[in-house]
Amino acid sequence: MKNSSAAMVIVLTVTTVVVGGILAGFFHLVYPRIEANRIAEEKRAIFAVLQGAEKYDVIEKEITGAKGKKEVVRIFKGLNAAGETVGYAFIAEGPGFQGTIKMMVGLNIDLKKLTAMKVLEQVETPGLGNKISEARFTDQFSGLLIEPRIEYLKNRKPEKPNEIQAVTGATISSKAVVNGLNGRINIILGILVAEAKPKEG
Amino acid sequence: MAPSHRTLAGEITKGLLVENPVARLILGICSSLAVTNTVINGLAMGLAVIFVTVASSALVSMVRKVVPGGVRIATYIVIISGFVTLADLFLRAFFPDISKTLGPYVPLIVVNCIIMARAEVFAAKYPVVPSIADAIGMGAGYTWVLLAIGAVREILGSGTILGYTVLSEKVFTPWTVMVLPPGAFLTLGFLIGLINYVTMRRARKTR
Numbered sequence: 147m148k149n150s151s152a153a154m155v156i157v158l159t160v161t162t163v164v165v166g167g168i169l170a171g172f173f174h175l176v177y178p179r180i181e182a183n184r185i186a187e188e189k190r191a192i193f194a195v196l197q198g199a200e201k202y203d204v205i206e207k208e209i210t211g212a213k214g215k216k217e218v219v220r221i222f223k224g225l226n227a228a229g230e231t232v233g234y235a236f237i238a239e240g241p242g243f244q245g246t247i248k249m250m251v252g253l254n255i256d257l258k259k260l261t262a263m264k265v266l267e268q269v270e271t272p273g274l275g276n277k278i279s280e281a282r283f284t285d286q287f288s289g290l291l292i293e294p295r296i297e298y299l300k301n302r303k304p305e306k307p308n309e310i311q312a313v314t315g316a317t318i319s320s321k322a323v324v325n326g327l328n329g330r331i332n333i334i335l336g337i338l339v340a341e342a343k344p345k346e347g
Numbered sequence: 348m349a350p351s352h353r354t355l356a357g358e359i360t361k362g363l364l365v366e367n368p369v370a371r372l373i374l375g376i377c378s379s380l381a382v383t384n385t386v387i388n389g390l391a392m393g394l395a396v397i398f399v400t401v402a403s404s405a406l407v408s409m410v411r412k413v414v415p416g417g418v419r420i421a422t423y424i425v426i427i428s429g430f431v432t433l434a435d436l437f438l439r440a441f442f443p444d445i446s447k448t449l450g451p452y453v454p455l456i457v458v459n460c461i462i463m464a465r466a467e468v469f470a471a472k473y474p475v476v477p478s479i480a481d482a483i484g485m486g487a488g489y490t491w492v493l494l495a496i497g498a499v500r501e502i503l504g505s506g507t508i509l510g511y512t513v514l515s516e517k518v519f520t521p522w523t524v525m526v527l528p529p530g531a532f533l534t535l536g537f538l539i540g541l542i543n544y545v546t547m548r549r550a551r552k553t554r
Contacts, residue, residue: 157422161426169433173436176439180439267447
């Protein structure tokens with residue numbers, strides 16, 4: 147076809163509209179599945195960090211973080227078959243070496259220890275930083291004391307109940323996990339304590 | 348290039364070795380290096396690229412007489428991005444785990460120069476059927492190279508193949524470097540060297 151402006155405008159407009167329309171249709175078609183996958187994964191992660199949980203309630207709370215940014219914090223209250231609370235799960239994030247590290251964390255019912263930690267998303271260096279998602283590292287968080295705060299050690303075995311050993315050669319990744327956890331735990335504890343008060347009084 | 352006396356089978360097989368996009372034309376290197384730390388990633392990436400290349404080449408060939416030269420690249424990019432987005436949504440809906448490990452590299456197929464090159468060099472000049480044949484060959488050529496690099500890197504870097512242990516950690520210390528970017532460059536370099544050696548020997552024999 148000739149190279150006139152009209153032809154160019156028409157062809158490009160038709161192409162983008164048709165492609166856009168097809169994509170919108172296909173997105174509409176598969177979106178429920180994508181959303182279901184996301185929820186199923188969240189569910190799996192919650193049950194993985196809260197042993198004995200059969201179902202969970204979601205507690206949503208809006209907080210104002212640093213720089214006045216509003217954020218909705220979601221806490222998953224794990225319930226066993228009898229409907230008793232077995233612990234709380236929440237998502238924590240930390241800035242890793244190359245991108246954000248996203249974790250699902252379980253907190254025990256007296257809010258003093260972690261039940262477990264599972265890395266949901268990370269893009270750390272393969273073979274080094276990505277070892278933070280291996281059991282050898284994450285198992286250290288099961289039963290870890292969170293008071294006064296979680297600490298990490300380099301190249302030596304933890305001695306205190308609030309210490310973990312960093313992945314050798316990947317201190318930045320390990321530090322991101324620990325800092326992300328500490329920061330988030332404070333917020334979560336604040337919300338949970340505030341929630342518990344009215345019931346007691 | 349690609350004179351008219353070529354057969355349809357020739358259009359497919361040239362992509363496998365003689366005009367292999369990765370090993371001979373050195374196209375699409377970014378993704379070839381980035382996703383090949385395991386075989387399964389290479390396979391998923393390869394299949395996604397075959398789908399996008401074939402679909403884009405077919406469509407570009409169909410509209411080649413309607414699209415004005417001035418906006419042809421823009422039109423190709425819209426078409427290619429459309430198919431890439433379809434592939435990405437499909438993976439996210441039906442293979443969420445693979446979609447997750449491939450991360451941003453599926454959306455980045457849009458800028459994979461293999462597809463653009465095939466659209467511009469071949470599909471824009473030839474009818475639909477040869478264009479599809481060319482795209483299949485190029486996609487398959489890309490895929491096998493990815494699988495080969497992925498296999499070498501996974502065996503040497505993790506001691507596994509498709510996730511199954513083949514070299515026990517007791518007898519073999521995995522070479523971490525193979526999982527990292529340098530391992531990708533090394534493997535690709537050796538592979539290109541090997542393919543060049545083979546094709547040169549072949550050429551010498553026929554002379």
